[in-house]
Amino acid sequence: MELFFELEIVYIVIGIFILSITAIVTTRDFVPKGAFKKGMIGVGTFVVIMIALHYNVTTSRMEGVEEMFNSGKEIICENKMKRTVARSVILSKELGWRVEDHLFKNSDYERDFHTSRCIEWTNSNLKLEEEEKQKKETK
Incomplete structure (x- = not known):
């Protein structure tokens, strides 16, 4: 409740x-x-x-x-403290993040992120950039 x-x-x-x-x-x-x-x-x-x-x-x-975070995937969370165009933070276990009571926590970071403000990070822009680089290299 x-x-x-x-x-x-x-x-x-x-x-x-x-x-x-x-x-x-x-x-x-x-x-x-x-x-x-x-x-x-x-x-x-x-x-x-x-x-x-x-x-x-x-x-x-x-x-x-x-579930995705615990399986090792990257998660992207909204950072409301940082008021810029790119105000999201990418979280993963590899970067030292952990989940406790629906909060992503990291001892190196000053604030926690609630899981309700996060989604799975698909890296779609990076994949597109890599594909474009490979096409240019093969030409």
Whole structure:
């Protein structure tokens, strides 16, 4: 349950805000009777479904990232502290990173990265560059 609130608290607050707006709008004089009940049920159901869907997608991606990392693949994580164009960090076991409680940690690095902010690193740009170099060399 702690992980749920850690990941979804922002969306829960946004959902409460949306529900409060719905309550204000549906209690106006110009709105038909019964709109409050229908609006709150409809909007509340939508908000709950979206939060649950986001949680399921995020946790499945986190499990996949941790599994890939533990199998030796490289992972790329968003670095929100560094505000540049290339603000991502590549992590791997070879570079001294480890996973503890859904956090990538390294004693040489000043901050940890949450697995929810990471994906598998495919190295697609490097592969394309290598292929282009090989084509030029063979010509």
